[in-house]
Amino acid sequence: MSFTDLSDHRFMVSPDGHQSDWFEPAEIVRCCPGWTDCTELNDAELGAFIVRRMLAAAQGSAAPLLLAA
Known part of the structure; x- marks a missing residue:
């Protein structure tokens, strides 16, 4: 079993809410704008x-969803 230190990574969620992953800060602009x-x-x-992201994507909402409810 291997362990990757993710302490400096950021957990990112896609605009439609169907994808998420950990990224190094330097990769974010290139990999998940x-x-x-x-x-x-x-x-x-x-x-x-x-x-909320998935529901908005299913309804075709073009408005971005912010973290605040």
Whole structure:
């Protein structure tokens, strides 16, 4: 089993909420422009945020969703 130190990485969520991953800060602009940094959210906040993103994408909402509810 290998372990990757993610302490300097950021947890990013895609605009449609269907993809998320950990990225090094230097990769964010190149790999996931338009994604939202959700590193500081707790589990409940992250779950609610992703659900809002998915619902907005399913409804065709062009308005970006911010972290605040």
